[in-house]
Amino acid sequence: MRATYSSQAPKKATNLSLNSELLAQAKRLNINLSATMEKALAEEVAARLQAEWLKQNADAMQACNELTEEHGLFADPYRVF
Secondary structure, rough: OOOOOOOOOOOOOOOOOHHHHHHHHHHHHHOOOOHHHHHHHHHHHHHHHHHHHHHHHHHHHHHHHHHHHHHHHOHHHHHOO
């Protein structure tokens, strides 16, 4: 999957509020919070961008599906399977 952001962009410090017990376990397990959060955020952004694209293009996809149902695919006469 193509990244939706530049991995070369500079890092920016930020503050987060996390469940204290979860944070304690993460620290005990030596989990890199920055890397973990960045990965989770990248996945969430990608999912939301996909949902946004699908919503924005729903009418066009429906029209294309209706056209295909009505007329078939242009290559149907040439298919050998």
